[in-house]
Amino acid sequence: MMTTCADSGRIISNNHTIIQEIWYTCLLMEIPVLAKPDIDIDAVRAYRRCRVLEQMDIADVELLVLLNPVSLRYAADWREYPLYQSRIQVFDLFVERDGTMAMHGGYGALPPAIATRHPSHALNSFDGGLDIETHARCFAADVAALTTAGARVAIEQVNPCVTRALLDRGLRVIDAEPLMEAARYVKSAEEIQCLQHSIAVAEAAIDVVQSATEPGVTENQLLSLLHHANIANDGDWIDARMLCSGPRTNPWYQMATDREVAAGDLVAIDTDMIGPFGYCADISRTWLVGEVPTGQQCDLYRRAHAEITHNATLLEPGRTFREVSENAFEHDEEFIAHRYTCLAHGVGMSDEYPKIAYRQDWENDGYDGEIVPNTVMSVESFVGSDRGGPGVKLEDMYLVTSNGPMRLSTYPLEETLL
Known part of the structure; x- marks a missing residue:
């Protein structure tokens, strides 16, 4: 069985020899090194x-x-x-x-x-x-x-x-x-610039990872490209091994392994990247290995997209954490048990205060406070049924301005799944 390595006309043997294939991937995929912005x-x-x-x-x-x-x-x-x-x-x-x-x-x-x-x-x-x-x-x-x-x-x-x-x-x-x-x-204008550069590096890395996704490549091989891009761009480290595929996408928090990606799988990644200047890019995306998704995959993706879209609108200055929780997107019952650990959280040099709990978790995990301008928040969604099947992870970063939230992460969503 033969396959074409992403973005290359060279043919390599898809014989599942892990070490050989990862090095082919690294050599054939150009790891982007972005110009550093002029930050004071x-x-x-x-x-x-x-x-x-x-x-x-x-x-x-x-x-x-x-x-x-x-x-x-x-x-x-x-x-x-x-x-x-x-x-x-x-x-x-x-x-x-x-x-x-x-x-x-x-x-x-x-x-x-x-x-x-x-x-x-x-x-x-x-x-x-x-x-x-x-x-x-x-x-x-x-x-x-x-x-x-x-x-x-x-x-x-x-x-x-x-x-x-x-x-x-x-x-x-x-x-x-x-x-x-x-x-x-609360961030300064220059800190926001640092965050934007780290986000740009993470999104360039996601593009490399997604382009290298093909049947036979392992989760570990794909995750290594994120590390490679981060270090090549003077970043620091990755907080977790959050890349999974196929049946391992649900429930969430299944770290990358040597599982080989298969055609028809969903692949999900959460960057958790401490990048250039020491600032965090915390972005999640899910994509399909192949061209024709199932109805179930599309349904999960649309639900996750609806959740982060709705919850982002709640990040307005003066709104309390409790108000955000109480007005957050509501999923059907089968998706509640496998929900993410929070609906939104602060981001700066790592995941930071605050962590805003879902209404189901408020009594045990919630604490109140206030959304204020010049803060940066990640809005989270994981959607996976407690009855089994795949899951979808999406996450975007937002700057809270005096006029409301402004999205900082810009990596494209999957039109075939929407």
């Missing part, structure tokens, strides 16, 4: 610094200690070892009330926002051994040296012994995560 990065950094200090003032925090790699990128444009830092926290950043920043740990050149570097506090067993408490006490001593007696200190993602060591010093410890999420919620 100094303005991006200054705005984010101002947002962080504003939240410190609101919370009356004398010292902010950051360890989350996304927080480090936001506050100081620190890009070193983000995935490693997410599980083995080798760096911690001190942010004082006047904006002075000091990094503890690290190897490369300091970004402009960070004034000084000090040795790592080794608040993990990889660096500090099994007696973390000794290192925690040294860390607490450094914090106390920069704060007044009984000061409020905000810190994120540390072991309990670190918190205890701070409390033993008479400091009042609060969570830094809500402060950072509140800071990141």
Whole structure:
């Protein structure tokens, strides 16, 4: 059996040899490298610094200690070892009330926002051994040296012994995560430019993935093209392996495997891409392998499209999260059990506050707040019957303006399924 590789006249053997076919795909498909837009990065950094200090003032925090790699990128444009830092926290950043920043740990050149570097506090067993408490006490001593007696200190993602060591010093410890999420919620014009570029990279990658979709290629092979395009465009990482096909599209959250795509399958992808400038492109699309869809496939696709179209109109400034939930699109009963985890959520340097729950989930998972201008939201839909069959995943990103929502993601929908 022979097949023509996408966008090429070369014929390759469709003998299901996974390694050979993925390399043919990578070589024959041109991975796009987009020109970087002219964005005032100094303005991006200054705005984010101002947002962080504003939240410190609101919370009356004398010292902010950051360890989350996304927080480090936001506050100081620190890009070193983000995935490693997410599980083995080798760096911690001190942010004082006047904006002075000091990094503890690290190897490369300091970004402009960070004034000084000090040795790592080794608040993990990889660096500090099994007696973390000794290192925690040294860390607490450094914090106390920069704060007044009984000061409020905000810190994120540390072991309990670190918190205890701070409390033993008479400091009042609060969570830094809500402060950072509140800071990141409202975007500057330059941040929107960063997001738009990351979206453009993700959409160029989706086009490559869709063009390479043919019977015999595996889900893993297709997903690798998204990673390739992201790194080639100076992006950072992909948060999940969300690409699935055929019977694995329903229910959702089935990660990519070595399953071979078959003719007549639906293929669904959720990019979850932390792209250029550290900004997230969170877009979902579903397409058909072949030319003639079934009636069921079209019905699912139209329902998903109707949901994101309707729910996007609810993202108006001044509307509460509860109001969005209560007025959201309503599916037939058979599609409720397999619904997505939320109907919309914030997006910036990752998935962010807020997460707006469906009405069915409001009692357990919902929290209220207000849609405000200059925020970016992803509107979600997954439609798959609890009786079985395929599923459809769609998702678009929107900028909330003073006049209402404006769609940022522009990747075409599938006319054959609509």
